[in-house]
Amino acid sequence: MYCNQCEQTTRGDVCHQWGACGKSPEVNGLQDLLVHCLRGLSQVALQAKSLGIDTREADEFTMEMLFSTMTNVNFDPVDFVAFVNRAIALRESLKLQIQVTGNVVVESAIATFQPAGEPKQQIEQGRELEFEFIGQSAKNVDIFSLKLTVLYGLKGLAAYAFHASELGQHDRDLDRFFHEVLANLDAVDKTLPEWLDLALKVGEMNLKAMALLDAGNTETFGHPTPxxxxxxxxxxxxxxxxxxxxxxxxxxxxxxxxxxxxxxxxxxxxxxxxxxxxxxxxxxxxxxxxxxxxxxxxxxxxxxxxxxxxxxxxxxxxxxxxxxxxxxxxxxxxxxxxxxxxxxxxxxxxxxxLPGFEEECDRGTVTVGFARNTVLSVADTVIDGVKQGKIRHFFLVGGCDGAKPGRNYYTELVEKIPDDCIVMTLGCGKFRFFDKHLGEIAGIPRLLDMGQCNDAYSAIQVAVALANAFGVNVNQLPLSLVLSWYEQKAIAVLLTLLYLGIQNIRIGPTLPAFLTPNVVKILSEKFNLKLIATPEQDLAACLG
CATH class of the missing domain: 3.40.50.2030 (Rossmann fold)
Structure with a gap:
């Protein structure tokens, strides 16, 4: 197997024998086969869309299936055999509808691919397709790196779009985008800058998906409150x-x-x-x-x-x-x-x-609910606090947590952040410090839990509103982003931040293994993206 889509890869490189997440080589092979079949389905779906044929079933299936191949979602080979067969059935159904219109169906190799009949053979097909995909990109490892960035970001985007869809929030542009990226993932005529642009386009579409999910959540459940x-x-x-x-x-x-x-x-x-x-x-x-x-x-x-x-x-x-x-x-x-x-x-x-809990146990409390509506409702207090020197700096410390060594950095960082600074957090990265009592500044808690990883959208809205209030751009705010990453949703969020032109992001505990040194260099030069150092060094740089 060859899998480097998450942060926990073996030796920080790639999982060859068995996934560090617990994914078997068999499931990895079936996931690669599924993605291959989705690429063929996407080619046919795009043709169907151009003819006005309803592709909603294929659109939603594609989103959910990309989500299913994310890290720590589905480990069941039986499920993936069923998913592969369903992808082919949907593809062939759309072909029949295209033929009814009198048009010739796309006949590319990927759009006519047939999976084997037996699961063991399908697993082997998946492995062969995986290494064929790697081999096609071996001539330019930097382009291969960005192809993986696009694919992994697309998986994260699919998760957010799937959740939004469950709440009745749909977007035709998103549906088409999934198909367009998958249908052209094997393109050989794109340059390195064009692949970088596509990665940033994933970030742009992820912003749209997070906005849809935010709308779905708030319209269904109301705006979060402390x-x-x-x-x-x-x-x-x-x-x-x-x-x-x-x-x-x-x-x-x-x-x-x-x-x-x-x-x-x-x-x-x-x-x-x-x-x-x-x-x-x-x-x-x-x-x-x-x-x-x-x-x-x-x-x-x-x-x-x-x-x-x-x-x-x-x-x-x-x-x-x-x-x-x-x-x-x-x-x-x-x-x-x-x-x-x-x-x-x-x-x-x-x-x-089951017995349930047989006695009370008090372990204290934490406060949640500091989403954009709550924070912006006290924007005047925040702005006055900054102008009066009571609030020196804002830190957004969050992202996806993991078990790999080095993540205590985030706990130590928050513990060392000075008392005149506010810490905003989101995602499961918060659990490194979520129960710490950091006190208040001007009646505002110093630790603001803004929500889940997808609530990066809420944090972005707060940053934009503050920037507008101060008459500066976001990069000129006294704001530092220190992020942890683990899986593909974190990559999608990172691409969104880069699409928005956010500079000076610190990411850790390691850089993604699928980024080559040259791609890292490009991102560093363009966005000043950097790996975390020590809490003391990073605090000195952020506050200097």
Whole structure:
């Protein structure tokens, strides 16, 4: 196998024998085969679109399938065999509709490709296609690097677009963009600057997807407001919901109302407590349990109830809790029970059969809900604080967390940030310091939890509003971005920030292994993108 799409790659290079995430070579091969089939489907879908044929089913399938190949989403080879077959069925259905119009169907090799009939043969096909793709790009490793950047960013974009679509937010330009990128991923006539432009275009479209998701979340659940969230537990039966999907959480809350079951969030669902229509409508949404995704084996083992994984961040489960984990949507793992939000009775039954929590446990609280509406409502106080010298600097410290050594940097950085600075955070990177009490400046908390990774959109809106208020551009604000990355959504967000022209971003704990030294040099020269150093060095540079 050849996989370098996440930060945890073996020796910081590429996973050859087995995925560091737990992905098997067989699943890797099937994922590569699926992407190949999606590329063929996209070529046909584009032709169908040009003829006015409805391609909505293929559009949504393509989004969800790209999402399914992201790190820590789906580890089940049976699922991917079904996904491959579905991709071909959709492609052939569109071909028939094109033929009805009297047009000749696109007949490229990729649009006529047929997967083997047996799973073992499909796995081998995937491996062959993977190395063929690598071989085609071997003549120019920098272009190959940017091709991977585009593909991995597209996967992150697909995740956000998928969540937005679930909430009724669609965009035809996004649908077409997915197909256009996939259909032309093997292009050999693009120059290095053109591939860089395409990577930044992924960032532009990701901004649109995050805006759609923001609209879906706020229109459905209301704007987040500052909310105290218990980190302890209360007596009673319990369900733990992990991942990112607010729609799935709402469905679970609806169907557990009146059952006596308490619902806890885990990982990136912590910000869900800030949405008034969730917290006020469903009082059995009790609190937050555990910390970041990479600690789930410890957290899940101790949780005495049913556990639900709604999106990415699933780790290979331990036998001690495997029988009480359920998956939803594109998430899958061999042996885990998969269900849908329309039928969660097995989850409820499991929760009722398990002991639940038998005593109260107070572990304190954290405050969430500092999204753009809340922050901008005190913009005048913030601006006055800066002008009066009470607020010296803003730090955005967040992103995707991971288990690899070196991530204590973010904890140490926040601990060392001076008392006259405000720390904004989002994503699961916050769990390195989310429970620290940093005090206030002029009545404003120094630590502002702005939400999930997709709420980078909210942070961008705050930065733009402050820049406008001060009559400067964002790069002239007393603002430093110090980001951690792990998977493909973080790459999509990074591309969005670069598309917006944001300079001086510090990223860590390592640079993406798929970026060649020359591509890193280009990004450094164009955007001053740099690798984190030590907390002391970076603070001195940011505040100097």
């Amino acid at each position: 909310t105290l969230v218990p980190l302890g537990t209360t007596v009673g039966k319990a369900i733990l919901v992990s991942g990112h999907d607010l729609r799935d959480l709402k469905a679970i809350l609806e169907q557990t109302a009146g059952t006596g079951i308490k619902v806890y969030t885990h990982g990136e669902l912590l910000p869900a407590h800030g949405y008034r229509k969730l917290k006020q409508t469903y009082p059995h949404l009790y609190g937050h349990y555990g910390t970041a995704w990479q600690n789930q084996t410890h957290d899940f083992d101790r949780f005495p109830g049913a556990i639900v994984m709604t999106t990415n961040c699933l780790m290979p489960p331990h036998e001690s809790y495997k029988d009480r984990v359920f998956t939803l949507g594109p998430v899958g793992y061999p042996g885990l029970k998969h269900t849908s939000i329309r039928e969660i009775s097995p989850i409820i039954q499991t929760a009722q059969e």
